Amino acid sequence: MAKVKKAPRPKAETPKGFRDYFGTQVTERTDMLRTIAGVYHRYGFDALESSAVETVEALGKFLPDVDRPNEGVFAWQEGEEEGNGDWLALRYDLTAPLARVYAQHRNDLPTPYRRYAMGPVWRNEKPGPGRFRQFYQCDADTVGAPSVAADSEICAMLADCLEAVGIPRGDYLIRVNNRKVLNGVLEAMGLSEDTQRDAVLRTIDKFDKVGESGVRALLGKGRLDASGAYIDGVGLAPEQADPVLAFLTSKGVNATETLDNLRAAIGTSEVGAEGVAELAEMADLLAAQGYGTDRIEIDPSVVRGLGYYTGPVFEAELTFEILDEKGRKRQFGSVAGGGRYDDLVKRFTGQSVPATGVSIGVDRLLAALHAKGRIASDAAGPVVVTVMDRERMADYQSIVAELREAGIRAEVYLGNPKNFGNQLKYADKRGSPAAVIEGADEKARGVVQVKDLILGAKIAENATLEEWKERPSQYEVPRDQLVAKIRDILEGQG
Amino acid sequence: MAKVKKAPRPKAETPKGFRDYFGTQVTERTDMLRTIAGVYHRYGFDALESSAVETVEALGKFLPDVDRPNEGVFAWQEGEEEGNGDWLALRYDLTAPLARVYAQHRNDLPTPYRRYAMGPVWRNEKPGPGRFRQFYQCDADTVGAPSVAADSEICAMLADCLEAVGIPRGDYLIRVNNRKVLNGVLEAMGLSEDTQRDAVLRTIDKFDKVGESGVRALLGKGRLDASGAYIDGVGLAPEQADPVLAFLTSKGVNATETLDNLRAAIGTSEVGAEGVAELAEMADLLAAQGYGTDRIEIDPSVVRGLGYYTGPVFEAELTFEILDEKGRKRQFGSVAGGGRYDDLVKRFTGQSVPATGVSIGVDRLLAALHAKGRIASDAAGPVVVTVMDRERMADYQSIVAELREAGIRAEVYLGNPKNFGNQLKYADKRGSPAAVIEGADEKARGVVQVKDLILGAKIAENATLEEWKERPSQYEVPRDQLVAKIRDILEGQG
Numbered sequence: 001m002a003k004v005k006k007a008p009r010p011k012a013e014t015p016k017g018f019r020d021y022f023g024t025q026v027t028e029r030t031d032m033l034r035t036i037a038g039v040y041h042r043y044g045f046d047a048l049e050s051s052a053v054e055t056v057e058a059l060g061k062f063l064p065d066v067d068r069p070n071e072g073v074f075a076w077q078e079g080e081e082e083g084n085g086d087w088l089a090l091r092y093d094l095t096a097p098l099a100r101v102y103a104q105h106r107n108d109l110p111t112p113y114r115r116y117a118m119g120p121v122w123r124n125e126k127p128g129p130g131r132f133r134q135f136y137q138c139d140a141d142t143v144g145a146p147s148v149a150a151d152s153e154i155c156a157m158l159a160d161c162l163e164a165v166g167i168p169r170g171d172y173l174i175r176v177n178n179r180k181v182l183n184g185v186l187e188a189m190g191l192s193e194d195t196q197r198d199a200v201l202r203t204i205d206k207f208d209k210v211g212e213s214g215v216r217a218l219l220g221k222g223r224l225d226a227s228g229a230y231i232d233g234v235g236l237a238p239e240q241a242d243p244v245l246a247f248l249t250s251k252g253v254n255a256t257e258t259l260d261n262l263r264a265a266i267g268t269s270e271v272g273a274e275g276v277a278e279l280a281e282m283a284d285l286l287a288a289q290g291y292g293t294d295r296i297e298i299d300p301s302v303v304r305g306l307g308y309y310t311g312p313v314f315e316a317e318l319t320f321e322i323l324d325e326k327g328r329k330r331q332f333g334s335v336a337g338g339g340r341y342d343d344l345v346k347r348f349t350g351q352s353v354p355a356t357g358v359s360i361g362v363d364r365l366l367a368a369l370h371a372k373g374r375i376a377s378d379a380a381g382p383v384v385v386t387v388m389d390r391e392r393m394a395d396y397q398s399i400v401a402e403l404r405e406a407g408i409r410a411e412v413y414l415g416n417p418k419n420f421g422n423q424l425k426y427a428d429k430r431g432s433p434a435a436v437i438e439g440a441d442e443k444a445r446g447v448v449q450v451k452d453l454i455l456g457a458k459i460a461e462n463a464t465l466e467e468w469k470e471r472p473s474q475y476e477v478p479r480d481q482l483v484a485k486i487r488d489i490l491e492g493q494g
Numbered sequence: 495m496a497k498v499k500k501a502p503r504p505k506a507e508t509p510k511g512f513r514d515y516f517g518t519q520v521t522e523r524t525d526m527l528r529t530i531a532g533v534y535h536r537y538g539f540d541a542l543e544s545s546a547v548e549t550v551e552a553l554g555k556f557l558p559d560v561d562r563p564n565e566g567v568f569a570w571q572e573g574e575e576e577g578n579g580d581w582l583a584l585r586y587d588l589t590a591p592l593a594r595v596y597a598q599h600r601n602d603l604p605t606p607y608r609r610y611a612m613g614p615v616w617r618n619e620k621p622g623p624g625r626f627r628q629f630y631q632c633d634a635d636t637v638g639a640p641s642v643a644a645d646s647e648i649c650a651m652l653a654d655c656l657e658a659v660g661i662p663r664g665d666y667l668i669r670v671n672n673r674k675v676l677n678g679v680l681e682a683m684g685l686s687e688d689t690q691r692d693a694v695l696r697t698i699d700k701f702d703k704v705g706e707s708g709v710r711a712l713l714g715k716g717r718l719d720a721s722g723a724y725i726d727g728v729g730l731a732p733e734q735a736d737p738v739l740a741f742l743t744s745k746g747v748n749a750t751e752t753l754d755n756l757r758a759a760i761g762t763s764e765v766g767a768e769g770v771a772e773l774a775e776m777a778d779l780l781a782a783q784g785y786g787t788d789r790i791e792i793d794p795s796v797v798r799g800l801g802y803y804t805g806p807v808f809e810a811e812l813t814f815e816i817l818d819e820k821g822r823k824r825q826f827g828s829v830a831g832g833g834r835y836d837d838l839v840k841r842f843t844g845q846s847v848p849a850t851g852v853s854i855g856v857d858r859l860l861a862a863l864h865a866k867g868r869i870a871s872d873a874a875g876p877v878v879v880t881v882m883d884r885e886r887m888a889d890y891q892s893i894v895a896e897l898r899e900a901g902i903r904a905e906v907y908l909g910n911p912k913n914f915g916n917q918l919k920y921a922d923k924r925g926s927p928a929a930v931i932e933g934a935d936e937k938a939r940g941v942v943q944v945k946d947l948i949l950g951a952k953i954a955e956n957a958t959l960e961e962w963k964e965r966p967s968q969y970e971v972p973r974d975q976l977v978a979k980i981r982d983i984l985e986g987q988g
Contacts, residue, residue: 009841009842009844010549010551010552010554010842011549012594012595012597012598012842012843013549013594014544014545014548014598015547015548015549015580015582018545018547019545020542020544020545020595020598020599021542021544022541022542022599023540023542024541025541025543026541026542026543027531027541030528034524034528037521037524041903042898042901042903042904043876043898043903043904043905044875044876044903044904044905044924046517047515047516047517047519047520047521048514048516048517048520049514049515050508050515051508051509051512051513051514051628052546052614052616052628053509053616054509055504055505055507055509057505058505058507074570074582076568076569076570086509088568090584100506100507100508101514104506104507104508110920110924111920112908114905120546122546122547134545134546134547142908145908146910147887149887149891149906149908150908152891153905153906153908156891156895160898284888287888288888288889288891288892289888289891289892289895290892290895347503347504348503348504348505348506349503349506350503382537382538384538393641393779394778394779394781394782395782397643397646397650397779397782397783398783398784401650401783401784404537404654407536408536409536409537410538411537411538411608412643412647414636414639414641414644415605415606415638415639416640426605430604
């Protein structure tokens with residue numbers, strides 16, 4: 001055996017694709033999750049926190065290769081020695097664990113079971129810019145409710161959530177589609193072969209990117225993509241592709257017109273008629289609760305998730321424009337999505353259990369609120385009590401204790417107090433609204449100096465250093481008026 | 495190759511040692527973490543959420559065996575094929591990631607850096623009853639502050655946290671010790687050999703379990719343990735063991751007496767004198783802020799963590815008695831601990847950076863509050879609006895929308911409405927305070943029926959089924975007085 005050398009210094013780095021969140025990056029998300037949890041709770045949903053680790057078996061990834069299972073998840077094998085224990089993995093979403101939880105605890109849980117879950121999930125994917133291997137999901141699902149009343153409730157709740165976190169009505173739109181209508185269209189087209197149906201489904205999925213003419217080409221002979229490569233088409237005749245295009249472009253000026261267009265597209269298909277009836281019922285239910293088409297509307301051009309879901313599908317978009325990194329205007333786009341998936345629990349129990357749910361992308365929502373300047377960032381640093389005399393630390397601690405008692409965020413400077421400039425630099429770095437100074441002279445006279453750092457910063461923007469030193473952003477106040485003075489400064493704050 | 499068979503049904507189970515948390519188990523913890531975060535914030539600490547996944551290298555576990563590294567952590571190897579990438583692992587605490595974060599971002603972070611962190615950690619250990627492989631930690635640490643002012647601040651903050659979550663003054667005690675005093679004692683004993691010092695340290699660690707006489711025996715020839723096995727001792731002569739026992743039992747009637755006893759135990763040791771001075775300074779600082787010995791006191795019998803920490807060590811105990819599973823009274827015990835550890839960042843940077851911190855055991859604290867009946871469990875289920883007529887779902891949805899608008903948790907029954915008894919059973923399972931009934935008759939007369947399920951349950955406890963049916967826990971109210979009636983019922987609630 002080789003001799004063990006002293007280990008070199010470890011690199012202080014997160015693994016590739018992972019990151020840390022600091023200060024308000026954490027608290028803004030925590031606040032948003034709390035707000036959303038409040039809405040979910042009011043709708044009767046209960047919290048669930050499942051374990052972050054699941055068996056690979058329960059997650060529903062099988063083992064194509066014993067040596068390297070689970071592409072897409074972080075997985076490892078249990079046991080004293082490799083090769084003899086269960087494979088475990090980090091959850092990749094919150095839906096697969098819900099299926100396991102419901103199957104495991106179904107005798108103790110109410111039916112229907114409404115639950116919400118919030119937390120990180122992990123994906124073993126190639127990281128990219130803005131693309132991380134750990135991120136938050138924030139889901140609500142109803143298990144065991146077959147009717148579209150459950151789906152429309154989820155859509156209404158989603159609208160309430162968006163408004164609760166600060167997206168005003170008019171700045172978002174929840175668009176609803178239905179997989180059964182699409183199935184009806186495929187039936188009307190006479191596509192009996194599964195492979196051809198799957199090819200059409202995959203093509204429809206590109207509607208967002210390539211638009212009507214692109215989908216038409218891809219359903220037919222094919223098309224050149226942006227990179228110049230030729231993409232083979234499904235090979236349908238133009239008239240065979242018509243029903244699909246009719247479906248995707250069936251949105252009318254109101255729900256009645258849209259539903260009429262859909263009825264035309266599905267021909268005599270029963271499942272298609274069922275889908276149209278579901279959309280009509282959702283529109284009625286939502287209207288009865290006061291959710292008009294300014295908030296939730298039927299829109300058959302929503303294709304995201306149509307391949308995965310089995311009934312209603314919905315997506316929330318922010319409709320305002322923001323400037324992208326190149327200064328071009330663009331729509332902010334999707335921040336939440338969901339739908340009905342009726343076969344998830346069946347894997348475990350053999351019984352089909354209806355389920356519907358939504359996942360809100362909290363990090364995208366936070367980004368949207370930032371882009372619109374609508375987040376009230378509680379980034380205020382603490383009042384910093386400086387240390388003029390190392391021997392009188394107890395005095396400074398009493399001052400902060402008094403400030404905290406009054407509900408004011410405050411701390412004593414705990415670095416090396418020798419260089420007073422460093423203490424003020426520290427206060428600056430913390431974003432402190434004020435610094436408190438009590439030297440021997442102030443102590444003797446029963447006063448303290450208070451530096452208004454917010455005002456100081458404003459003055460500094462427009463003044464030379466000399467001017468800045470002269471300006472009255474520093475006040476002397478009697479020691480017993482310190483709390484009141486600090487309050488004044490905080491209230492003068494933007 | 496063997497033919498691939500259809501996979502059997504997966505087991506719906508969490509992996510061994512993992513569990514799920516439901517409803518109030520989640521929200522009570524969330525609320526507690528939020529309360530503690532509020533205190534941490536007021537003390538000037540900033541939130542940090544580091545990634546759950548770290549490189550094994552950064553976590554500080556080395557690889558004793560290339561085939562099976564990282565006993566104690568969940569780890570796996572990156573890369574397309576096994577054997578060629580970085581080893582990654584789930585964090586086992588929040589301190590090791592803090593060291594990595596501080597080393598990585600030290601040029602951007604303020605010094606001192608006060609941060610708090612809350613979240614799950616994972617341990618790859620044999621699970622046992624009440625012992626899980628994923629659990630929460632809730633830490634606050636100050637990095638870069640060398641003085642004991644930082645340690646005393648942490649102790650004061652810990653007291654504030656305990657009171658904020660509902661442990662009243664008098665029901666907890668934070669006990670403070672100092673590793674340097676122990677080092678002084680070891681020096682005074684003339685134990686120069688590291689191996690002998692380590693043996694003494696390990697023995698002291700058993701003081702909580704075996705008491706004074708046990709430690710004396712283990713420092714000498716050894717003793718029989720409870721199972722009848724003979725445990726070899728360190729082999730010190732009785733008089734050599736005296737200073738250690740003097741240290742452990744040095745607590746006097748007040749801080750002055752304790753400090754005097756400690757001074758006697760350390761002889762002429764310089765590091766020992768430094769430790770005693772630190773304890774004295776902490777006592778002064780805490781007294782100046784109003785934290786008396788009813789909340790925080792010097793107690794050299796605190797041994798937990800003395801082997802790990804380098805300066806002050808502290809532990810919070812709940813001092814009230816609870817009944818254990820066998821009905822015997824016992825002290826609830828420790829709920830938080832911490833201390834100073836000055837070498838953690840050095841592994842990365844080569845520079846020693848002083849750090850001190852505390853970790854609060856939120857799950858133990860929750861258990862304590864439950865044991866004392868002090869948790870205000872917000873377990874109230876939603877008002878359930880029953881479905882009498884499937885065709886009028888829109889009406890029922892309007893009723894819940896109205897209730898939610900008024901801030902009342904409410905939902906429509908979304909299961910199969912055919913059996914009305916099932917709807918009431920569901921409401922019961924959800925812990926609903928009330929059920930609302932609007933049949934065709936009520937609709938026509940402009941009224942609704944409201945069942946007070948809280949009152950109903952109370953009556954049911956003392957009544958026969960026949961009596962129960964007769965009792966007036968069901969009211970008919972005009973439709974427009976529904977919200978007011980539900981409010982009355984909710985306010986009558988315990």
